[in-house]
Amino acid sequence: MIRILPDQLINQIAAGEVVERPAAVVKELIENSLDAGARRIDIELEQGGIGLIRVRDDGAGIPKNELPLAFQRHATSKIASLGDLERIASLGFRGEALPSILSVSRMRLTSRTAQDAHAWMLGGEGKLDSAAPVPAAHPPGTGVEVRDLFFNTPARRKFLKTESTEFRYAQQAVERIALSHFEVAFSLKHNQRRVLDLAAADREATRQARIEAICGGEFVAQSQQLDASRLGMRLYGWIGLPSFARSQPDLQFFYVNGRFVRDRLAAFALRRAFADVMHSTHHPAYVLYLEIDPTLVDVNVHPQKTEVRFREAARVHDLLFGAVHQALRGLRPDPVRHHRVVLDAAVPAPPQPALPYALDVRVKPEIPHLAEPSAAYVEPVVSPTPAGMADEPPLGHALAQLHGVYILAQNRHGLVLVDAHAAHERVLYERMKRQLDGGGIPAQALLIPQTLTLHEDEADALEARRAALYRCGIEIDRTGPTTVCVRAVPPLLGGDDVAGLIRGLVRDDERHQVAQHFNEVIEAQYRVLADVACKAAIKANRRLTLAEMDALLRDMEATALSGQCNHGRPTWVQVGLRELDRLFLRGR
Structure with missing residues (x-):
């Protein structure tokens, strides 16, 4: 028998795509804060986010009369037409996050606009307790509290990892966003312990400090800045020097119009750019930002918005490969950085003289050629x-x-x-x-x-x-x-x-x-x-x-x-x- 599903079950099904684990909740809530114009976002977690996720911001806030709409599926202030969908500039746009999160948690949202005398709160357990917001105390901005994630879907909760693992995923979600929004201050606490405290970075020195806090001092010391524009696109950021090759792809941050994505085309182009200087078992490190006309990229291809589709993939590939490959080819020896190298685009093309060591070994009787190394000690000259x-x-x-x-x-x-x-x-x-x-x-x-x-x-x-x-x-x-x-x-x-x-x-x-x-x-x-x-x-x-x-x-x-x-x-x-x-x- 065909039947229409109840709203709560529809939201729980949607939650299976949007809310995979606590890190996904953290990501969605932070993106909402950024879309609201926040300049400071504070995140608190308990039990890896399974027990509590609290996100507070100083953004524009939500008016009282719009709070109930915020918990309706496909209700959003970010797009209104197909044209808006094709030129998405916000991080969120589907209007699914809040109702999906509410359907699998005990949730409370408190918000206040600059014009309101006080804040308004709405929430519930699995569904809204009431359609009418109630007065609450809160500074201008929005605070969302999510407790007991998956309390009403125990089968989903069984698939979660340990507390430390879930927190690591959540921290990675915060760090990825922090690397693309330097103008925003972020703080992260876990079980009352402060883990991250990132001040707003509006200057080059403070941006370097944020990169160092997230990627480590060694990456900063062994990386080179890159900025290239071509065909209306711009690629900029930091690439790790070949000497900083990694055994895991754990330092690869790629953003499209401010959105962290995992893109096979981009990963292939960047790995190919490093192919001449990196063993096939190692991975390059980079923090790169691609700016592109929003009409040339489709961000609506993955439930968690972590994948994109480029309408002119060949042009994007050529920019990524060409810019990074050229930057690497400009590397020259720099003793100050030991065996590392610096970018020097002004170095002339190398000459090609016939050098003594390049002669065919068969015509070098004064220099005997031994194919196999010997264990015997050779007195140095x-x-x-x-x-x-x-x-x-x-x-x-x-x-x-x-x-x-x-x-x-x-x-x-x-x-x-x-x-x-x-x-x-x-x-x-x-x-x-x-x-x-x-x-x-x-x-x-x-x-x-x-x-x-x-x-x-x-x-x-x-x-x-x-x-x-x-x-x-x-x-x-x-x-x-x-x-x-x-x-x-x-x-x-x-x-x-x-x-x-x-x-x-x-x-x-x-x-x-x-x-x-x-x-x-x-x-x-x-x-x-x-x-x-x-x-x-x-x-x-x-x-x-x-x-x-x-x-x-x-x-x-x-x-x-x-x-x-x-x-x-x-x-x-x-x-x-x-x-x-x-x-x-x-x-x-």
Whole structure:
């Protein structure tokens, strides 16, 4: 039998979408406060928000005659037409939050406008006790008290986590909103203990303080500000430096017109921008804000309004990827920040001279090439201290090579340690990318072509990439169902470990068999170049002259993204004089 559901059950069903846990209630109430023009919002929680959620603000308040309407479903002051829905500037707009929250809690709302002599209160348990507001004491603004969440829906309450976990979710909800509304002061208490006290941040210094309070001092120290505009859109905020890569995506804040969202397009574009400087198992950190015409974004695609849909997704992707990618490519070594880097858009494009360490290893009889590292101690070659330090380059001058792996250099700040292979790998990779963008990598024919036996599907994958590989300087032919013949490779590789390179490309294909995405062909070619650079870079136990070491340091200073190798590992670190003094107890 078909029947119309009672209002309370309708609201409880809606609550299942809007009120997932205490954090969702906190989010909805704070957003209402912000839409009311609040400049200070105080949040108090007990038992992770399950026992009590209290949110007070100094906003415009709700007139007495409108209080009952506030608890009606789909009653809102924020939109009135389809045109308003298509140009939403407020955080809330559906008019479902208050009736949904009331349906699963003991709730009381008290509000006072600036014109009223006193406040008015309305509330109930699961439903309104009365349709008529009663007088109450409250300063101008609104206070909402929510107790015993899900008291009348015990099955829902069983799905809640522990008190500490629920509070962590609620705190995250407050922090996400606080990062997008610097002009508003926030305070948060849990079980009578103050957890957050964020003053209004109307200056750059106070905004940095809020970022530090929420994201931590290390993020502030290892981040760079970004501000880019394109095609009527603006992207600004902070990006963590590659050295601040995270094992979890726990410091990723992305906002669209002031609203925190989780967007797959944005996440993909930003991760792709960091791909050249970050290991695939790590995650970038960022606090970024996208300003876009409201008519070009649909925020009405998720019950909790945490997802959006862009009407011109390609333009948004290009802005996010392009702005962050360009910012990262402007990073250059800065010894003051150790192996971290600073944005320097004014640095000229790096030159491409033929350097001693870039020669093919087969024509380096004066420098023997050892493919495998040795455990034996290698006596370092030491140079005299540079006479003048005033105009020295950032990474200083080479002093010695340690164990055939590390370059030791001296600059005015102390000691610089460089992983020669990782640094050379980045230099070669960036050089080949420029060659690829300029028309392609030259190929060098192998004296004796090499034939490899693969699985048939692997041979199919390589054959499908034959044209892309050719642009990267790798020429292959399919000679049988399971055989591939390699006829030419980039000159840098010099014929070394051709089989290892090709098998690595096959494994790379397996790792990257994902959905089609922007510039897939170019990125696939870059992955090939990264493998070539890794194979061709300086190997462990190859003895370098001081001139070769200095040449590598200079090339690092002129190369984009030189702080990390192609796999995201750091290429160099700075050990300051104070750290060295502490090691030897100097000054004590």
